[in-house]
Amino acid sequence: xxxxxxxxxxxxxxxxxxxxxxxxxxxxxxxxxxxxxxxxxxxxxxxxxxxxxxxxxxxxxxxxxxxxxxxxxxxxxxxxxxxxxxxxxxxxxxxxxxxxxxxxxxxxxxxxxxxxxxxxxxxxxxxxxxxxxxxxxxxxxxxxxxxxxxxxxxxxxxxxxxxxxxxxxxxxxxxxxxxxxxxxxxxxxxxxxxxxxxxxxxxxxxxxxxxxxxxxxxxxxxxxxxxxxxxxxxxxxxxxxxxxxxxxxxxxxxxxxxxxxxxxxxxxxxxxxxxxxxxxxxxxxxxxxxxxxxxxxxxxxxxxxxxxxxxxxxxxxxxxxxxxxxxx
Amino acid sequence: xxxxxxxxxxxxxxxxxxxxxxxxxxxxxxxxxxxxxxxxxxxxxxxxxxxxxxxxxxxxxxxxxxxxxxxxxxxxxxxxxxxxxxxxxxxxxxxxxxxxxxxxxxxxxxxxxxxxxxxxxxxxxxxxxxxxxxxxxxxxxxxxxxxxxxxxxxxxxxxxxxxxxxxxxxxxxxxxxxxxxxxxxxxxxxxxxxxxxxxxxxxxxxxxxxxxxxxxxxxxxxxxxxxxxxxxxxxxxxxxxxxxxxxxxxxxxxxxxxxxxxxxxxxxxxxxxxxxxxxxxxxxxxxxx
Numbered sequence: 234x235x236x237x238x239x240x241x242x243x244x245x246x247x248x249x250x251x252x253x254x255x256x257x258x259x260x261x262x263x264x265x266x267x268x269x270x271x272x273x274x275x276x277x278x279x280x281x282x283x284x285x286x287x288x289x290x291x292x293x294x295x296x297x298x299x300x301x302x303x304x305x306x307x308x309x310x311x312x313x314x315x316x317x318x319x320x321x322x323x324x325x326x327x328x329x330x331x332x333x334x335x336x337x338x339x340x341x342x343x344x345x346x347x348x349x350x351x352x353x354x355x356x357x358x359x360x361x362x363x364x365x366x367x368x369x370x371x372x373x374x375x376x377x378x379x380x381x382x383x384x385x386x387x388x389x390x391x392x393x394x395x396x397x398x399x400x401x402x403x404x405x406x407x408x409x410x411x412x413x414x415x416x417x418x419x420x421x422x423x424x425x426x427x428x429x430x431x432x433x434x435x436x437x438x439x440x441x442x443x444x445x446x447x448x449x450x451x452x453x454x455x456x457x458x459x460x461x462x463x464x465x466x467x468x469x470x471x472x473x474x475x476x477x478x479x480x481x482x483x484x485x486x487x488x489x490x491x492x493x494x495x496x497x498x499x500x501x502x503x504x505x506x507x508x509x510x511x512x513x514x515x516x517x518x519x520x521x522x523x524x525x526x527x528x529x530x531x532x533x534x535x536x537x538x539x540x541x542x543x544x545x546x547x548x549x550x551x552x553x554x555x556x557x558x559x560x561x
Numbered sequence: 562x563x564x565x566x567x568x569x570x571x572x573x574x575x576x577x578x579x580x581x582x583x584x585x586x587x588x589x590x591x592x593x594x595x596x597x598x599x600x601x602x603x604x605x606x607x608x609x610x611x612x613x614x615x616x617x618x619x620x621x622x623x624x625x626x627x628x629x630x631x632x633x634x635x636x637x638x639x640x641x642x643x644x645x646x647x648x649x650x651x652x653x654x655x656x657x658x659x660x661x662x663x664x665x666x667x668x669x670x671x672x673x674x675x676x677x678x679x680x681x682x683x684x685x686x687x688x689x690x691x692x693x694x695x696x697x698x699x700x701x702x703x704x705x706x707x708x709x710x711x712x713x714x715x716x717x718x719x720x721x722x723x724x725x726x727x728x729x730x731x732x733x734x735x736x737x738x739x740x741x742x743x744x745x746x747x748x749x750x751x752x753x754x755x756x757x758x759x760x761x762x763x764x765x766x767x768x769x770x771x772x773x774x775x776x777x778x779x780x781x782x783x784x785x786x787x788x789x790x791x792x793x794x795x796x797x798x799x800x801x802x803x804x805x806x807x808x809x810x811x812x813x814x815x816x817x818x819x820x821x822x823x824x825x826x827x828x829x830x831x832x833x834x835x836x837x838x839x840x841x842x843x844x845x846x847x848x849x850x
Contacts, residue, residue: 248691381806389813491697499791536693
C-alpha cells in the first residue's frame with residue numbers, strides 16, 4: 234500500500250514538472266513580444282531604456298531555460314507574478330475569483346449527482362425496456378446540446394420574454410443596499426441560469442456512467458452468487474452492486490475537474506460571472522501572460538492533486554489495485 | 562482477412578438494426594453533401610437560396626423568416642439559411658480534420674506504448690497524464706487566441722489536445738493483441754517491428770478507436786462552434802454556425818431566428834455523431850447479440 238502511494242506521488246511530481254514545462258513552452262512559442270503588445274494596446278510609447286527595464290523585470294532579456302527557472306522557482310511558492318492588466322498579483326486574482334467558480338460548480342455538480350445517480354440506478358434495473366430506452370436517448374440528446382446555445386435559449390425565455398430571472402451578472406446593481414435575506418434571494422436568482430447551463434450535461438454524463446458501471450457489475454459472478462443465496466433484489470442492488478459500481482465513479486471525480494473548468498469558461502463568459510473561467514478568457518484576449526500561466530498551472534495542479542486523491546481512495550477501496558502491483 | 566471482414570459485416574448488421582443510428586448516418590450524409598455542394602445551393606441565381614452567404618440585403622436587416630429569407634436575416638441583412646449552408650463547410654471540415662489529426666497522433670503514440678511497453682510506455686503514459694491535467698478549453702483557447710484564430714489553428718489546436726482518448730484505446734488494444742498468434746506468426750516470419758505494428762496489429766485495434774473518433778467529431782464541432790461564438794473562430798466574414806450565434810447574442814431581445822436555427826444545426830449534427838458512435842460501440846460488443 235505504502236509503495237503504491239509513494240509511486241503515485243513520484244509520478245505526480247514528474248507530471249507536475251511536465252505541466253509547468255508544457256505551459257511555459259506553449260506560451261513562449263507565441264510569436265510577438267508581449268511587452269510591445271501591451272504598450273501598443275494601451276497606446277503607450279516607451280523609450281528604449283524603459284522597454285529594457287520592463288523586459289528585465291519580467292526576465293524577458295534572458296534565455297528561455299533561465300526564464301523557466303526563474304518562473305518555476307517563484308511558482309513553487311505560488312508566486313505567479315503580476316497581471317499585466319492591472320498589476321495585481323496573479324495569486325490574489327485567482328484567490329478572489331476562485332470562490333465564485335467554486336460556488337457555481339459545486340451547486341451544479343451536486344444537482345447533477347442528485348439527479349443523475351438515481352436515474353442511472355433506475356436505468357440499470359430497467360435496462361432495455363421502452364421507457365428506459367427512451368430516457369437513454371433523451372439523455373444522449375441532452376449531452377449533445379451546445380452549452381452556449383442552451384444559455385442563449387434560457388436567457389431568451391426566462392429573462393427577455395418572461396422577465397422571471399436576471400439576464401446576467403452575480404447580483405443586481407442595487408444589491409449592496411438590500412437587506413440580508415433579500416440580497417441572498419437576489420444572488421440565488423442570478424445563480425439559476427448559469428447553474429442549469431452547467432448542470433444539464435453533467436447530469437446526463439452521471440446517469441450514463443452510473444448505468445454502465447452498474448450494468449457491468451450486475452453481469453458479474455458475485456451478483457449471481459448473491460442472488461443464488463436468496464438475497465432480495467434490493468439488497469443485491471444496494472449492498473452488492475452499487476457499492477462496487479461507485480468505485481470507478483471515484484476516479485471519474487478526479488478527471489472531471491478539467492472539464493468543469495472548461496465549462497466554466499463558456500458559462501462565466503456568457504453570464505458575466507466573475508470567476509476564473511472568465512478571468513482566463515479575458516487574460517487570453519489581453520495577452521496577460523502571467524495570469525494565463527498562473528491559472529493554467531494552478532488548475533492543472535488542482536486536477537493532479539484530485540486525481541492523486543482519487544487514486545489513493547481507489548486503492549483503499551479496491552485491494553486488487555494496491556496488492557496487484559503496477560496499475561499505471 | 563476474411564475473419565475481420567465478417568466482423569465488420571456483423572457489426573454493420575447490428576448497427577443497422579437501430580433505426581435512430583441509421584437515420585443519424587443518413588442525416589450526416591445529407592449534411593456532408595450540403596457542405597460539399599454549398600456554392601451550388603446558396604449563391605446568386607441558385608435555386609435553393611438565391612443569396613450568397615456574405616451578400617448584404619440592407620433593406621431587410623434583422624428581418625424575421627418570411628418568403629424572401631426563409632430563415633430570416635442577420636444584422637447586416639445576410640441570409641441566415643445561406644450562412645448556415647456555407648457554415649456547414651467550416652463545422653464539418655474542422656470536425657473531420659481535427660479528428661483525423663488526433664487519430665493519427667493517438668494511434669502512433671498508443672501503438673508504440675502498447676507494443677514496446679517498458680520505458681516507451683512509461684514516457685507516453687506520463688505525456689497522456691500531463692495533457693489530461695489541463696482543462697481542454699484552456700489549451701484550445703490558448704493556442705487559438707495566442708497564435709491567431711484561423712481555420713488551421715483551430716484544427717491543429719483541437720487535434721493536438723484530443724488525441725489522448727485514442728491513444729489510450731489503441732494502447733489497451735495493443736496490450737491485448739500484441740502476443741496473439743497472428744502477431745507471433747508475423748514476428749516469426751521475420752517482419753520488422755514497424756511492419757507488425759502498422760500492417761498487422763493496427764488494423765485489428767482500430768474498431769474501438771473509430772467509436773471514439775465519432776465522438777471526437779461531435780466534440781470538435783461543438784468546440785469549434787463555441788470558439789466562433791466567443792469570437793475566436795474562423796476569420797470574419799466566413800460563415801460558421803457559432804459565429805451566427807455570437808451575432809444572435811447581441812440581438813437576443815427580439816431576433817429569435819438568429820438563436821434557433823444555427824443552434825439546431827449544431828445540436829442535430831453533434832447528436833447524430835454521438836448516436837452513431839454510441840450504436841457503433843454497442844454493435845461491436847459481442848455481448849449485444
